Every structure is written in C-alpha cells, then in structure tokens.
Amino acid sequence: MPRVTEAHRQARRDEIADAALRVLARNGVSATSIAQIVEESGLSAGAIYANFTNKADLARYIASSLFEWRLGRIAAAAAEQAHDPVAVMRVLLSSTGVDRPPEDLLLQFWAEATRDPDLKEVLLEKVTALRAAFAQAVLPWARTRDEAAPEALADRTATTMVVLCQGYLTNRALLGWVEPDQYLDTARTLFA
C-alpha cells in the first residue's frame, strides 16, 4: 500500500472520528447512532465500517485521543515549578480551555471500559502514563520527605493522586459540587 494512500486513510479516520465526537458531545455515548455519524460526516455507513471494525472500535479511537489530551496537560503541569502533589493536582483539575473534552464523555467511556476489555486496555495504558507523569512531577517533593526511598514514595503518591483526581472529575461530571481549591483544601483538613 503506497504512502499517499496510508495518509489518506488516516485522514479519513480522523474525519469520521471528528464527526463522531461532535455527535457524542451533543448526545452522549449511549444515544449516538451510526446513522447520526453518517449524517454528520456526510459519508456512508459502508465508509465508516471500511475504516473502523465496528462502533466499539470507533469509540475506542475517540476515547484514546480524549484521554491523550489530559495527559498533555499533566505533562505541562509537571514541567512547571510545582513539585508538591497538591499543587500538581491543582494545575490538572483547574485546567480549562476551549478544546477541553467533555468530562461526561470521559466518564461514560470509563464506565463502558468495565465491560469492554479492549477499551479497558486503552484506558489502562493512558492512566499508567498519567501515573508515571505524576510520579516524575512529585519526585523532588518525595526526596524532601523520604530520603531513603523517594521513588517508592513518589510511586505510591502518584497512584493516590490518580484516584483523587478521578474522584473529583467523576463528581464534577455529574454534580459539579466542589471547586478544585475547596476539594483540595478540605481534604487537607480532613487528613490532618
């Protein structure tokens, strides 16, 4: 297969995925049909199935790119001055932007992954990368706290940071009860 065709194929895949994401953002995962994606993309049902094996495969492609976006954010946060775990989480949770993927879609994909092993594998890969980025970001902090085994402390801390951020995002997607600052500050009081 010549290179030009491969590039064209990738462009087609992204064209379909972009159209699908627009429909997903409007209607959510469970209420999005192939017919709607066909209409939004201006292509045909056959064209979608020539580029993705099925609807779950298309969803996986989209979910992967959405979680990738958040990974970019945390890498940026790690590069900033903050090395304290709470400060790093504050950057991630407070991050805004026009291109921010809808948090309820992340939650819907996360829930779907409990029943879709392939999707689970994709998200596990992303979360593992996120955890590694957290661990690297807080390593300087860990060195000031446990000079004997700072790497182990950073790893444990990174895992808990993932869980803490998940809780916040899960909550905000549905209820939006708490601002990041209140969440982190009250948590500090609670654990003191």
Added chain:
Amino acid sequence: MPRVTEAHRQARRDEIADAALRVLARNGVSATSIAQIVEESGLSAGAIYANFTNKADLARYIASSLFEWRLGRIAAAAAEQAHDPVAVMRVLLSSTGVDRPPEDLLLQFWAEATRDPDLKEVLLEKVTALRAAFAQAVLPWARTRDEAAPEALADRTATTMVVLCQGYLTNRALLGWVEPDQYLDTARTLFA
C-alpha cells in the same frame, strides 16, 4: 384500586427488577436488552411495559435500590464508634458482603445520569442523603476541631468525603489498583 392489587403490582415490579438486575450484573447496562429481561423473568415484553414506562424507567428503579444499599452501609458506619472522617470512609470502602451490588453497575448508572435528567435526580437524592449521613457521623470530630462553627466544617468535610469515596470506587470498578487502607494512608501523607 384495592390494596391487594397494589401489593401485587409492587411484587411484579420487584420480580421484573430482580430479573433485570441479574441480567445487568452479567452483561452490563449497554449490552442488556429487553428480550434478555423477558427471558430471565419468564414474563412478556408487554408485562414489563405495563409496570415500567420504558427501559430508562426500569434502570432508574434498579439504580435507586442499588445506591440505597450503600446508604444503609454508611448509616451503619455512622452508628459505630468511629467519628474521625478517615475512619468513617474506611468502614464504607472496606465493606463487603454477598449482597454487595456490583460497583461497575453503580459507575455505569452514574455515567448514564450525565445524560438522563430523571436518573440524575434520583442519584442526586441518594448522594445528598449520603452526604448528610457523613456530616452527622463526623460532627463529634468537627466539634473537637472547630468549636466556633462545627456544623459548617462537618458539611464541607462530608462533601469532600463523598468525592474521595467516589474516586476510590470509580477506580476500583475498573482497575482495582489500591486497597482502601493504602489509599487513605497515602492520601494522609500527601496532604500533610
């Protein structure tokens, strides 16, 4: 409508809901069809639609009872000796039992609620009750920390406890990375 008929109707609803829950636990929300519930219950499609307005209404009924179960747990935890927030969360997160509802179903309903206002209302009601139970449970602790406005501290703390527990359950439903004790202990280190 005579009372006997009303009781019979309620029994029918629970018969259908119980059958549906068995299918849901096996296959998950998105892969469960009315046809499967018809087969599992031994009734007909018409009987289901005579007792629930549609599939979403049936799901709402089931989700409500599952979250109710967790509420019972936290009320029990509140009645125990523990008044420290971390100890109360430890009881909730470590609770086991044969009748424990599958956590991935809770997560799937939570995600669905971001697109279903009626389901959102049901879950909001349950979470508000959970938050109130938390607030009551930690009030003695709050009095030892802030004698001026212990109720306000208890409320803020309860909100954050909800978010912290959500994060843990969201994580465990898919990854199962962390034990409750490690999560709570490392969080303490992280915020110190």
Added chain:
DNA sequence: ACCTGAACACCGTTCAAGT
C-alpha cells in the same frame, strides 16, 4: 384488570454493485 406476542420503526453491520 392484566398479560401475550405479533407488528412497527429503528439499530448496528454486511456486501453486491458501482466508480
């Protein structure tokens, strides 16, 4: 009064026919 199950519009997916 309640239940049955065939019928309906729509869903995800396929594949013969086109270009």
Added chain:
DNA sequence: ACCTGAACACCGTTCAAGT
C-alpha cells in the same frame, strides 16, 4: 481501491386480541 446504500438480524416499544 474505495464508496454507496439496500438488505439483514435484532433492538425498544406498542396495542389488538386474549384470559
């Protein structure tokens, strides 16, 4: 080589006909 869109099996929901 890739796309189209009618066709297929199955989905959620309804409702005339039964008991």
